[in-house]
Amino acid sequence: MNKQRLFLFIPLAIFVLLGVLFWRGLSLDPNEMPSALLNKPVPAFDLPVLPAPENPQGLVSANQDMLKGKVSLLNVWATWCTTCRQEHEFLNTLKAQGILIYGINYKDNAEDAQRWLAELHNPYVFSVVDEEGRLGLNLGVFGAPETYVIDKQGVIRYKHIGDVNQNVWTKVLDPIIKELQTQ
Amino acid sequence: MCATLIRLCTCLGLLLLSFSSFAAIEVHEFDNDVDRQRYQTFIDEMRCPKCQNQNLAGTNSPIAEDLRRELVFMIKDGKSDKEIVDFMVERYGEFILYRPRLSPATLLLWGAPVFLLVFGVIMLLLIVRKRRRLDVAVDAGLSSTERERLASLLNPPSNKETAKNADKKSKQEKQ
Numbered sequence: 622m623n624k625q626r627l628f629l630f631i632p633l634a635i636f637v638l639l640g641v642l643f644w645r646g647l648s649l650d651p652n653e654m655p656s657a658l659l660n661k662p663v664p665a666f667d668l669p670v671l672p673a674p675e676n677p678q679g680l681v682s683a684n685q686d687m688l689k690g691k692v693s694l695l696n697v698w699a700t701w702c703t704t705c706r707q708e709h710e711f712l713n714t715l716k717a718q719g720i721l722i723y724g725i726n727y728k729d730n731a732e733d734a735q736r737w738l739a740e741l742h743n744p745y746v747f748s749v750v751d752e753e754g755r756l757g758l759n760l761g762v763f764g765a766p767e768t769y770v771i772d773k774q775g776v777i778r779y780k781h782i783g784d785v786n787q788n789v790w791t792k793v794l795d796p797i798i799k800e801l802q803t804q
Numbered sequence: 805m806c807a808t809l810i811r812l813c814t815c816l817g818l819l820l821l822s823f824s825s826f827a828a829i830e831v832h833e834f835d836n837d838v839d840r841q842r843y844q845t846f847i848d849e850m851r852c853p854k855c856q857n858q859n860l861a862g863t864n865s866p867i868a869e870d871l872r873r874e875l876v877f878m879i880k881d882g883k884s885d886k887e888i889v890d891f892m893v894e895r896y897g898e899f900i901l902y903r904p905r906l907s908p909a910t911l912l913l914w915g916a917p918v919f920l921l922v923f924g925v926i927m928l929l930l931i932v933r934k935r936r937r938l939d940v941a942v943d944a945g946l947s948s949t950e951r952e953r954l955a956s957l958l959n960p961p962s963n964k965e966t967a968k969n970a971d972k973k974s975k976q977e978k979q
Contacts (some may be wrong), residue, residue: 658894658895728866753870754866754867754870755870755874757870758870758871758874758895759895760895761853761895761896761897762867763853763854763867763896764854764867
């Protein structure tokens with residue numbers, strides 16, 4: 622084969638390379654971003670607790686230390702978030718299974734939030750009111766719902782963006798929690 | 805003619821213009837122009853985490869509003885540029901920077917243009933040198949007799965004679 626002729630294949634090679642890259646790009650989810658806070662403690666906060674009959678007696682405000690001790694989920698929710706409504710029922714079933722879920726009522730109206738919990742049941746141990754979204758910002762939240770897995774030391778071990786459903790639970794969250802519980 | 809050309813150029817120019825949109829409508833007061841300029845640079849160069857192809861300046865999404873407010877707080881607090889960028893990256897990852905920092909992961913990104921430029925210049929020089937050598941080779945390829953012949957072809961002794969000869973030749977060929 623003539624050596625010069627081989628150069629004619631360069632455009633084809635470039636095309637194939639780009640084709641592979643773009644094809645791969647099609648199957649990537651641009652919303653999937655690793656949490657920057659992974660394996661770091663939950664950022665410090667001291668926020669009022671959303672009043673609810675299920676809350677621990679006399680609890681008015683909460684801070685990051687109250688999440689320590691047991692493996693738990695930290696769920697960012699709001700009444701304006703339609704996906705939160707979708708996942709709410711599943712959170713209720715998780716609570717029935719004995720999973721600890723803490724809530725962050727993110728940039729929401731407290732009255733609406735209380736009504737929401739009364740009507741749809743309250744899956745949370747308690748929810749803190751993050752009206753300005755500053756805790757959310759410190760957590761790197763950019764939308765609701767988002768769910769964090771917190772280990773016994775209060776360290777963030779996983780971040781799930783989007784609703785928690787049976788599929789996500791059995792495939793992703795449950796195995797992580799089971800593993801963390803053995804530690 | 806000239807007027808049409810100018811009009812055409814203006815149209816083309818307008819076509820290529822693009823203005824970045826600014827949706828940030830809140831009013832933030834700064835003590836000095838430097839801080840205002842820093843704020844503007846930050847919201848221009850940071851990406852909205854929710855609306856991924858817009859900068860913080862270009863969107864009204866609640867998260868962008870929060871981030872802009874946080875930027876104002878930090879600038880007024882007297883935080884340095886590095887502290888502010890670190891704060892954002894710590895929460896939202898490198899993703900938030902439209903101008904990525906130089907790191908092993910972004911080395912290719914930053915290095916590629918320089919590499920390609922150097923590569924291009926080298927290729928250009930090689931090609932030019934090769935061409936020049938070829939030209940020299942063609943020049944040297946003519947022997948002295950060939951040169952004489954070339955000169956006689958280029959400067960015929962008399963034009964009429966050659967014309968006549970050519971006429972004769974064509975007649976002969978016809979016959």
